[in-house]
Amino acid sequence: MLTEQSAYTNRWRQISPVAKGFVSICGMVAAFAAGSPRTALLVALILSLATVLGANIPPVRYLRVAAPALFFLLASGLSLLASLDFSYNSTFGLSLHLAESELPRIFQVCCRSLACLTALLFLALTTPLTDIISLMRRCKLPETLLDLMTLSYRTLFVLSEAVHETVTAQSARLGYASLTLSLRSLGGLVANLAVQVWQRSQALHLAALARGNDGALRFLEPDYPDSPRAISCAVISGVLLVVLAVYLP
Amino acid sequence: MHIMEGFLPVKHAIGWSIAAAPFVVYGLYTINKRIKEKPEQRMLLGVAAAFTFVLSALKMPSVTGSCSHPTGTGLGAILFGPAAMAPIGAIVLLFQAILLAHGGLTTLGANIISMAVVGPFAAVAIFRSAKAVKVPFALSIFLAASCADLLTYVTTSAQLAFAFPDPAGGFAASFAKFASVFAITQIPLAISEGLLTVVVMNALVRFNAPELQEMKVTAAVQEVLT
Numbered sequence: 001m002l003t004e005q006s007a008y009t010n011r012w013r014q015i016s017p018v019a020k021g022f023v024s025i026c027g028m029v030a031a032f033a034a035g036s037p038r039t040a041l042l043v044a045l046i047l048s049l050a051t052v053l054g055a056n057i058p059p060v061r062y063l064r065v066a067a068p069a070l071f072f073l074l075a076s077g078l079s080l081l082a083s084l085d086f087s088y089n090s091t092f093g094l095s096l097h098l099a100e101s102e103l104p105r106i107f108q109v110c111c112r113s114l115a116c117l118t119a120l121l122f123l124a125l126t127t128p129l130t131d132i133i134s135l136m137r138r139c140k141l142p143e144t145l146l147d148l149m150t151l152s153y154r155t156l157f158v159l160s161e162a163v164h165e166t167v168t169a170q171s172a173r174l175g176y177a178s179l180t181l182s183l184r185s186l187g188g189l190v191a192n193l194a195v196q197v198w199q200r201s202q203a204l205h206l207a208a209l210a211r212g213n214d215g216a217l218r219f220l221e222p223d224y225p226d227s228p229r230a231i232s233c234a235v236i237s238g239v240l241l242v243v244l245a246v247y248l249p
Numbered sequence: 250m251h252i253m254e255g256f257l258p259v260k261h262a263i264g265w266s267i268a269a270a271p272f273v274v275y276g277l278y279t280i281n282k283r284i285k286e287k288p289e290q291r292m293l294l295g296v297a298a299a300f301t302f303v304l305s306a307l308k309m310p311s312v313t314g315s316c317s318h319p320t321g322t323g324l325g326a327i328l329f330g331p332a333a334m335a336p337i338g339a340i341v342l343l344f345q346a347i348l349l350a351h352g353g354l355t356t357l358g359a360n361i362i363s364m365a366v367v368g369p370f371a372a373v374a375i376f377r378s379a380k381a382v383k384v385p386f387a388l389s390i391f392l393a394a395s396c397a398d399l400l401t402y403v404t405t406s407a408q409l410a411f412a413f414p415d416p417a418g419g420f421a422a423s424f425a426k427f428a429s430v431f432a433i434t435q436i437p438l439a440i441s442e443g444l445l446t447v448v449v450m451n452a453l454v455r456f457n458a459p460e461l462q463e464m465k466v467t468a469a470v471q472e473v474l475t
Contacts, residue, residue, distance in 0.1 A: 001348050001349070003347070003348050003349070003350070004348065028255070028354070028355060031255055032255075032259045032355075065350055066350065068349075068350065068351065069253060069254070069350045069351065072253050072351075073253055073256075076253060076256060079426065079427060079430050080413055082426060083415050083416060083417055083418070083422070083426075099415075099416055099417075101416060102416055109256065109413075112255050113253060113254060113255035113256045114255075115255065116254040116255025116353065116355055117253070117254045117255060117350065117353070119254075120254050120346065120347075120350060120353060120354060121350060123347070124346075124347045124348070124350060129344070129347055129348065132347065142277055144277055144280055144281055144284070144291075144336075145273075145277060145336055145339075145340070147291060147295065148280075148291075148294055148295045148298055148336065148337070148340055149298075149340050149343075150295070151291070151292060151295025151296065151298075151299070152295050152296070152298035152299040152302065152340055152341075152344070153299075153344070155295065155296045155299035156299035156302050156303055156344070158299075159296075159299050159300060159303045160303055160306070163303055163307065183441070183444055183445060183448060184448060186307065186445055186448070187445055187447075187448025187449050187451075187452055188448075188452055189307075190304065190307070190324070190445065190449045191448075191449045191450075191452035191453045191456070191457070192452075193300060193303065193304075194300065194324075194328065194449065194453060195453070195457045197293070197296045197297055197299075197300045198293065200296050201289065201292035201293040201295070201296040201297075202289065202292070204292040204295075204296070205288070205289040205291075205292045205293075208292070215284075215288065215291075
């Protein structure tokens with residue numbers, strides 16, 4: 001996954017997740033507080049530049065991660081632009097036309113969404129999911145939910161590998177040569193994976209018992225050097241971003 | 250297709266998050282109860298969340314020739330129970346937002362309601378109703394999985410229509426517009442997902458019945474296995 005590669009290799013990897021999480025939340029608040037599309041675009045620009053230049057994320061990778069979301073944003077914007085009218089004047093009792101009067105509002109929604117997306121990417125591309133989970137642990141989210149998240153995160157790469165190997169084996173036997181064969185192969189793959197869910201969970205449970213596990217899963221929290229300085233910088237820049245969004249017309 | 254980051258107005262984003270919270274809390278309560286009785290369920294549900302995430306990353310052939318991913322809500326609800334699917338779905342949606350930039354944090358509540366609440370509960374309700382009127386097993390699974398998939402997108406359309414009512418036709422026109430846009434892709438995909446879930450369940454029942462019985466799957470599937 002491209003986001004994970006960036007999260008583990010970026011320049012801000014050793015900066016406290018509290019600082020990065022705070023800037024990301026402030027970015028989202030600023031996106032919602034922006035009074036005009038221009039301000040929302042400015043927030044998006046600041047956050048994307050901070051991610052690309054500050055955290056040293058290659059621009060091509062940044063665009064590759066953002067591309068599917070940008071496509072969805074375009075599709076969503078276009079669906080908002082179309083207006084359906086159940087009027088009796090039209091031939092079939094309804095007419096489809098462009099909602100030109102709604103254009104400014106739709107543009108505002110799309111710019112806000114873009115700014116929020118850059119705030120999300122700021123966090124996702126600079127902070128590994130394990131750090132985000134430990135940040136949630138500090139926020140006192142339910143332990144069970146965090147345990148499930150940790151287990152799920154650690155297992156998803158194992159399951160992804162199993163999927164990759166099964167698909168390779170199935171493809172080598174022409175398992176995806178036609179629509180019917182594809183459906184059958186995919187069915188076999190998911191069924192096999194579902195059984196692995198129970199087998200792997202049993203193995204994990206036995207492994208945990210063998211190590212004296214008494215219920216909750218405990219993890220060591222990593223230490224971040226220069227954490228107070230990073231958090232102070234994050235608070236100042238986050239608050240400045242929100243103030244900028246609120247006061248700019 | 251989830252509602253993307255920042256797309257909903259702030260009041261709607263907060264409102265849907267508040268609406269989703271009781272389902273996630275109740276789901277966690279049932280999970281805690283299950284873990285207390287059977288400690289091995291902690292690992293099972295954690296791996297199940299990874300399974301749902303991986304499932305949503307699979308490319309599925311559609312009858313229109315295009316390809317998309319299964320939601321896995323129907324299959325997950327039948328295997329693990331609908332209440333457990335709310336927190337599992339919340340985790341999967343959070344991972345999709347952070348790891349794939351698909352969906353978002355501000356729209357997490359709205360997406361939980363459509364994908365992790367409406368879909369799973371509809372799947373189990375349809376599956377049980379179909380079994381009650383003696384519909385064959387394969388057809389019950391097909392109806393449960395495909396209707397759960399469709400209802401997920403009907404809910405998303407309603408959420409979007411509620412947030413963005415049509416200037417001329419109001420909520421109804423906006424709902425019709427979003428539902429028709431989704432229908433083009435989602436009806437064929439729901440049929441594909443229904444067929445896929447039947448193939449999966451048939452394969453599980455045929456080849457892995459002893460493992461499933463030993464591993465204590467949900468009561469609905471146990472009845473078919475015995």
